[in-house]
Amino acid sequence: MIRAVLIFGGGSAGFLAALTLKRRLPELPVTILRSKDIGIIGVGEGTTTTVGYHLHHYCNLDVATFYRLVEPQWKIGIRFEWGPRPYFNYVFGYELDTIYPPLPRGTGYYLDGEEAFETAGLQSRLMHENKIWLRRPDGRPQLCADEWTYHLENEKLVAYFETVAGHLGIPIIEGTATEVLQNDHGISSVKLESGEVLTADLYLDCSGFRSELLGKALGEPFHSYKDSLFCDRAVIGGWSREEEPIKPYTTAETMSSGWCWQIEHEYHINRGYVFASAFASDTEAETEFRTKNPKVQSTRIVPFRAGRYERLWVKNVVAIGNAAGFVEPLEASALSAICMQCQALAEVLADANFQPRASTISNFNRHLNRSFDTIRTFLALHYRFNRRLDTPFWRECLEKVELHEAARFVEFYRENGPSVLWRRLLLDTNDAREFGTEGHLAMLVGMSVPYDSAYRPSAEERLQWQRIQQKITEHVRDAFTVPQALQMIRAPGWKWPDKFYDKPHAMRR
Ligand SMILES: Cc1cc2nc3c(=O)[nH]c(=O)nc-3n(C[C@H](O)[C@H](O)[C@H](O)COP(=O)(O)OP(=O)(O)OC[C@H]3O[C@@H](n4cnc5c(N)ncnc54)[C@H](O)[C@@H]3O)c2cc1C
Incomplete structure (x- = not known):
């Protein structure tokens, strides 16, 4: 007992x-x-939407007090500077695991080039414009707890x-x-x-x-997860925000021997280079980190396994x-x-x-x-197809990262392209709940992983896709920027919607 x-x-x-x-x-x-x-x-x-639900629904912690004491910033997705595109996004919401009417196929088929994910969906467009909330016809923000989480x-x-x-x-x-x-x-x-x-x-x-x-x-x-994840150290630093706009997303940038995050706080920018000590010494990693981020003040090294x-x-x-x-x-x-x-x-x-x-x-x-292993598997997908830099570390990743359960998803994608047909079948329940078809397609389409499908969008579909993107752009035009949203939630009389997090929630979606 x-x-x-x-x-x-x-x-x-x-x-x-x-x-x-x-x-x-x-x-x-x-x-x-x-x-x-x-x-x-x-x-x-960084967090995922699970955290908001856990704090405010399961633990019943007041949203307004949390904002006042913790001063979180918003995150509506991750921008990956990985693969051949300038960048792609993995957002809270559905952009790749979606068929926009009247198109006959999932979005991924229309993102078959190497352009950035500027207008793959509303969330991507918001990210592109450094905006956070859409504006409703009555002028108030459209708030949905599934569509953003916190930087803390x-x-x-x-x-x-x-x-x-x-x-x-x-x-x-x-x-x-x-x-x-x-x-x-x-x-x-x-x-x-x-x-x-x-x-x-x-x-x-x-x-x-x-x-x-x-x-x-x-x-x-x-x-150990060392057959999929080769990194084992991070050099961490940051600087006080100057004129940089607050981005409503995390950035993950490809580096020579790993990757670097950028996390946004109101007065501070936090960066960290996660690297593999088999490919870079602490000094080499720090030099690369500082060269790319000259404003970084003090740094520290955090080893992990x-x-x-x-x-x-x-x-x-x-x-x-x-x-x-x-x-x-x-x-x-x-x-x-x-x-x-x-x-x-x-x-x-x-x-x-x-x-x-x-x-x-x-x-x-x-x-x-299984929850832990699912995260490992999804991260393996990030590493296995990133061809942005041709360095010894990334060559090793392309050749050797073990995909584990993600292999089935990749096999289907290779033969059929970014289809959403088997969205409920290709992933085990755990993978589906955590990162889902949206996450897996974001990685594969985002890194322009080639596929064999005989299907190619017609000229008419391409035209429709352009019209959809125009509508998305128009919808986001008068959305709220981060400073506007901050001003709004700090104004007297602001009230978070009642029962904002009032439903059970499972992992990222
Ligand atoms: C490089 C890096 C980046 C990360 N980025 C993210 C991120 O973006 N998002 C995210 O969600 N997580 C991130 N994490 C993970 C995050 O650090 C942890 O998930 C989280 O902070 C939980 O830490 P913890 O409470 O387990 O450990 P700690 O914060 O280390 O707490 C350990 C506690 O145990 C106590 N303790 C230990 N030994 C003793 C002892 N002998 N006697 C008494 N007390 C003791 C310590 O005093 C402390 O209170 C990151 C981690 C690393 C290393």
């Missing part, structure tokens, strides 16, 4: 676990342990979580654990530097990359966040994964009436392993 939970770690994983459990199971006592000496990772800025600053986010935890009466113990004691059931107690000893029935390992309980104490084996532990729940330990596993932030999936892990745990405890049996735990592990 689980009567008390100790959350080992107070980064975003630890706090999200505490808030989730407290909201779903208010009767269950949870305590957070964190070490100010060790601190938090302090990166983690990790430290502001964790500070906000701490405030909420305070309001919910969640105790936070400041201290560094120096010893972890075990018995047949798993962890029996955690001893702090101060000599204090903490005990619980269930221990959540939210200790970040250190994985103090699952990895170190219990010795759970690590399942891509993969997950074999099981996330072992004995009386459940790992959440970086303590459970990690993939690079190419799809900004880490916070979403944490939200899903927290929800899964809360639902399991509720369903099992605080007495989870072996079959529940093994299915919990199966479910979350």
Whole structure:
């Protein structure tokens, strides 16, 4: 019987676990342990729409307060500077997994050249014009929670979580654990530097990359993703925003030995070069990073390994966040994964009436392993077809990145083109829910991966496609820019729509 939970770690994983459990199971006592000496990772800025739903629907956190304290910026998609096009987008919404009437086929067939995704859909057009919301006929913004998510600053986010935890009466113990004691059931107690000893029935390992309980104490084996993901370090930096407009999207730029993100905050621009140490030293990566971003101030290197532990729940330990596993932030999936892990745990405890049996735990592990592996597989697709730069790193990716379950999707695409016919069949339920046909087609069409289909759009269809693009452009013409939207939400009298996030939501869509 689980009567008390100790959350080992107070980064975003630890706090999200505490808030989730407290909201779903208010009767269950949870305590957070964190070490100010060790601190938090302090990166983690892009998100997917899952995060908004988790915070504001599942955890019932007030939207207006969140905006006031965390000061998020909006993200309506990712712009990839990958492949032969100047860029392509992967948006929240449907552009590739769509048949625009009166066209007979999916959008991808009409994006068969090497032009940018300027007007592949409304979201792409908004991105192109640095706008965020469409304008309704009554002049007000058209708001849809599925169509954007947040850029967040990790430290502001964790500070906000701490405030909420305070309001919910969640105790936070400041201290560094120096010893972890075990018995047949798993962890029996955690001893702090101060000599204090903490005990619980269930221990959540939210200790970040250190994985103090699952990895170190219990010795759970690590399942590496190195056959698909070759990067293992990041050099991170940024600068104070000057005249640069705030872009409502994340940028992912191809670099010689990896890729570089650009994440937008109101007063700050955050960049990070994720690279493979087998192809570039820290100094080489930093030099390339600084050459391309001369405004970068101080930098730091963050090493990581891509993969997950074999099981996330072992004995009386459940790992959440970086303590459970990690993939690079190419799809900004880490916070979403944490939200899903927290929800899964809360639902399991509720369903099992605080007495989870072996079959529940093994299915919990199966479910979350598949979620992790799905992200790995989708990221593999990003690497396998990017021909933008001819460097040793990218040659290795083109030749060797293992596609895993994405191979079936690619095989169908190669023979048939960007068809949406099998949108519900080509992907397993997990892949379909997370990135879906939209995501997979965005990558393949975006990187102009060739296909064999005998189908070619007629001249009449090309004309229709142009008319559709004109309509999209007209629709976006008087949409709201980011500064206009910011001014609007800060004006007295602004109110977010009632029940804005009021429906269950599963991963990215
Ligand atoms: C380069 C990079 C880029 C990233 N970008 C993104 C992104 O764009 N989007 C995204 O969603 N995620 C991103 N992430 C992931 C993000 O960092 C994590 O998902 C998220 O912040 C969760 O961190 P955490 O809480 O697991 O770990 P941490 O923030 O490291 O927290 C660990 C906690 O454990 C405590 N602790 C550890 N050891 C002890 C001890 N012995 N005693 C007491 N306390 C202890 C620490 O004090 C801390 O409170 C990125 C990660 C990296 C490395």
